[in-house]
Every structure is written in structure tokens, then in C-alpha cells.
Amino acid sequence: MTPADRARAVAGRLLAEADQRLPREESFPAAARSIGLTARVGRWLGITFAICFVTGLASHLAQNPPFGIDVWPARPSWLYRLSQGVHVTTGVASIPLLAVKLWSVAPKFWRRPLLGGLLLALERGSILVLIAACGFELLTGLANVAQFYGWTFFFPRMHFAMAFVAVGSILLHIAVKLPVIRSALGQPAVTPAPGGWSRRGVLGLAATGSGLAVLTTVGDKIGALSPVSVFSQRTGAGPQGLPVNGTAAALGVGGPATSDQWRLTVAAGPRSLELTRAELLALPQRRARLPIACVEGWSFDADWTGVRLADLLALVGARPTRVQVISLDRGLYGRSVVSAQLAADPDSLVALSLNGMPLALDHGYPCRLIAPNRPGVLQTKWLSRIEVL
Numbered sequence: 001m002t003p004a005d006r007a008r009a010v011a012g013r014l015l016a017e018a019d020q021r022l023p024r025e026e027s028f029p030a031a032a033r034s035i036g037l038t039a040r041v042g043r044w045l046g047i048t049f050a051i052c053f054v055t056g057l058a059s060h061l062a063q064n065p066p067f068g069i070d071v072w073p074a075r076p077s078w079l080y081r082l083s084q085g086v087h088v089t090t091g092v093a094s095i096p097l098l099a100v101k102l103w104s105v106a107p108k109f110w111r112r113p114l115l116g117g118l119l120l121a122l123e124r125g126s127i128l129v130l131i132a133a134c135g136f137e138l139l140t141g142l143a144n145v146a147q148f149y150g151w152t153f154f155f156p157r158m159h160f161a162m163a164f165v166a167v168g169s170i171l172l173h174i175a176v177k178l179p180v181i182r183s184a185l186g187q188p189a190v191t192p193a194p195g196g197w198s199r200r201g202v203l204g205l206a207a208t209g210s211g212l213a214v215l216t217t218v219g220d221k222i223g224a225l226s227p228v229s230v231f232s233q234r235t236g237a238g239p240q241g242l243p244v245n246g247t248a249a250a251l252g253v254g255g256p257a258t259s260d261q262w263r264l265t266v267a268a269g270p271r272s273l274e275l276t277r278a279e280l281l282a283l284p285q286r287r288a289r290l291p292i293a294c295v296e297g298w299s300f301d302a303d304w305t306g307v308r309l310a311d312l313l314a315l316v317g318a319r320p321t322r323v324q325v326i327s328l329d330r331g332l333y334g335r336s337v338v339s340a341q342l343a344a345d346p347d348s349l350v351a352l353s354l355n356g357m358p359l360a361l362d363h364g365y366p367c368r369l370i371a372p373n374r375p376g377v378l379q380t381k382w383l384s385r386i387e388v389l
């Protein structure tokens with residue numbers, strides 16, 4: 001026997017063993033499972049995934065201007081809040097739907113032969129990629145919302161890249177299954193089954209699970225639902241009625257932010273100006289009601305008062321243009337770019353007060369950026385410098 005023969009014999013024996021021991025398609029109680037059910041849950045899942053994908057692209061666009069071109073608009077001020085709230089909500093709604101859909105096809109995973117020819121192996125492989133990519137997107141998204149970062153990759157980049165794998169494999173899956181889907185949707189989903197769950201019961205369960213997942217988490221986006229939203233990540237609790245993720249202490253900016261030495265530098269080429277907080281307060285003040293809308297999906301409206309960004313730029317002889325704002329915080333979110341369009345918006349402020357009180361240290365004292373239709377991650381706190389790019 002050559003080594004290759006021996007390897008083939010071992011593989012054959014293992015496969016035969018697996019064939020004996022692993023569950024079989026026929027051993028699953030089939031009463032409530034049907035392709036009618038699978039296709040219907042699949043259709044819901046297709047809708048939630050499509051919305052989730054498009055709103056995810058929007059969030060990426062708002063944070064990463066393609067080729068440095070600022071395509072994300074300054075108005076309407078609530079657009080990012082809505083779009084990111086919908087992104088997280090459709091993701092959450094998808095989890096119970098995906099679970100039910102997997103359950104409905106589970107017996108098929110054990111169909112014999114386990115490994116047929118190349119075509120079957122390819123089909124099974126593509127389904128594996130589909131499940132892995134969709135599962136990865138939903139689970140990492142959920143973990144991000146729960147602020148769990150127990151991995152070594154950079155979440156936004158990985159979540160963005162895998163979205164294309166997920167959508168690609170979904171489109172392939174739909175294309176391959178189109179004839180089956182067509183006929184399945186034509187069949188009744190609800191043939192009464194003797195005993196156990198009916199198919200209508202399972203469909204109802206999928207819808208209820210999905211609805212409950214949304215209702216119990218949506219309170220940090222829609223305040224009116226917060227009493228029933230027991231699992232929502234954020235409440236209005238926090239200084240000045242707004243939640244705080246990153247405190248000044250955690251980011252190590254408490255000292256310089258409260259120091260007498262603090263100044264805001266505004267620089268346009270060779271011209272620059274240093275302003276104390278008192279000097280900022282002496283400039284014309286503007287009030288704006290704008291949301292903080294975190295990429296995690298939570299969002300809260302607040303009243304902000306401060307100096308218009310455009311007015312500050314005018315002080316150093318600059319017209320509203322693309323600027324970078326820089327924080328005392330040297331971390332990942334310690335700087336952000338403001339588009340020319342946004343810099344010109346009258347509601348783009350260097351905020352000094354929040355809900356009628358001087359800005360709390362954890363909200364960015366001495367001053368922070370707040371501007372319309374902007375991901376929360378770009379609303380930079382504890383500003384120290386604004387420079388024309």
C-alpha cells in the first residue's frame with residue numbers, strides 16, 4: 001500500500017464513521033418545517049439585510065469620504081440619526097429571523113451523501129460561507145452595540161469588508177434557489193400539521209421574536225419606547241441628560257481640559273489665534289437643537305449653544321472651508337474633518353454649553369464640536385485646535 005492509498009483508506013473509514021454517527025435528514029421531526037416557511041422567513045430576512053446593508057454603506061460614506069470628496073450632506077440634520085438607528089434596528093431584527101431560517105433548513109445539512117461530487121461540495125461550501133458571513137456581521141454588530149471589543153481586528157473595517165461577502169453570498173444563494181423560492185412562495189406556508197408547532201406558529205414565532213428584539217432595544221433611539229426597552233444600551237442618564245461613553249478621566253484629558261493654560265487655537269495657514277473660554281463666550285452665541293447619533297445606534301437630541309465655526313474661521317480671515325478639529329484626546333477619535341459645506345452651516349458650532357448649562361467635562365469642556373447630520377464619533381470633544389486644511 002502506498003501512503004496515498006493508506007490516506008484514502010483512512011479518509012474513507014472516517015467518512016463512513018461520520019455517516020453512521022451523524023444525524024440524518026430523516027431523523028428530524030419535519031412537521032413545522034417546509035420550503036414555504038423557509039422562503040417566507042427568507043424574504044423577510046432579505047428585506048432586513050438589504051436595508052441594513054444600504055444604511056451601513058451610508059454610515060461608511062459619512063465617515064470615510066471616497067477619494068477625499070465630501071459627499072455626505074450637511075442636511076437634513078436628522079438623516080444620520082435615522083439611518084444609523086435603522087441600521088442597528090434591522091440588524092437586531094435579523095438575528096431571530098436568521099435563527100428560525102437556519103432551524104427550518106437544519107435537516108438538509110445532514111442530507112446524504114455528506115460529501116458527494118464537486119458540485120455538491122461547492123454548493124455546501126457556498127452555504128457555509130453564507131452562514132459564516134451573515135453570522136459574523138450580526139454578531140460583531142451586536143457586540144459593537146454592547147461595546148464589547150474582545151478581538152484583535154479593527155471592527156469598522158472588518159464589518160465593512162465582510163458585508164460584501166455576506167451580500168455577495170446572499171445574491172448567489174438567491175440566484176441558485178430562485179426556482180425553488182418561486183414555487184415555495186406559491187405554496188401555502190401553513191399546512192396544518194398534526195401535533196407540535198404548526199408552520200403558522202413558527203412564522204408567528206419568528207415575527208414575534210424579531211419584533212421583541214427590536215422593541216426591547218430601540219429605546220435609546222426612540223425615547224417614547226424607553227420604558228419597555230429593557231435591553232437598550234443607553235439611557236438619557238448622564239451629566240446634563242445625555243449619556244457618556246468616553247469620560248475625560250478614561251481618556252486622560254481631565255487635567256489639560258480644566259487647566260488655566262487651556263486655549264483654543266484657530267489656524268489658517270500662517271494666521272492663527274488663541275482664545276480662552278471667556279473670550280469664546282464673549283463672541284456672538286448661537287443656539288441649535290441637534291442630536292448626538294452614535295454609530296452604535298443610540299441617539300439623543302440636545303440644546304447646544306456656542307460660537308459658529310464659520311465665525312471663528314472668519315476671525316483668522318478664512319471663508320468656510322474644509323477644516324480639521326483636534327482634541328486634547330490623542331486617541332483614535334481625537335480628531336475629525338469637517339467638510340466645507342458643513343463648516344458653512346449656521347448650526348455647526350464650537351459648543352460651550354449643553355441644555356442651558358456650561359458643558360460638563362465629560363461632554364467635552366471647555367468646548368466641543370457639534371454639527372448637523374454627523375456621526376457621533378466625529379462630534380469631537382475637548383477641542384484644542386481648529387485648522388484649515
Ligand SMILES: Nc1nc2c(c(=O)[nH]1)N[C@H]1C(S)=C(S)[C@@H](COP(=O)(O)O)O[C@H]1N2
Pocket residue numbers: 243244245246247251292293294295327328329331333334335362363376377378379380381382
Ligand atoms: N475627543 C473625543 N471626542 C469624542 C469621542 C472621543 O472618544 N474622544 N467619542 C465620540 C463618540 S464615539 C461619540 S458617540 C460622541 C459622544 O460620545 P460620549 O458618549 O463619549 O460623550 O462623542 C464623540 N467625541
Ligand SMILES: [Mo]
Pocket residue numbers: 293294295296376377
Ligand atoms: Mo460613538
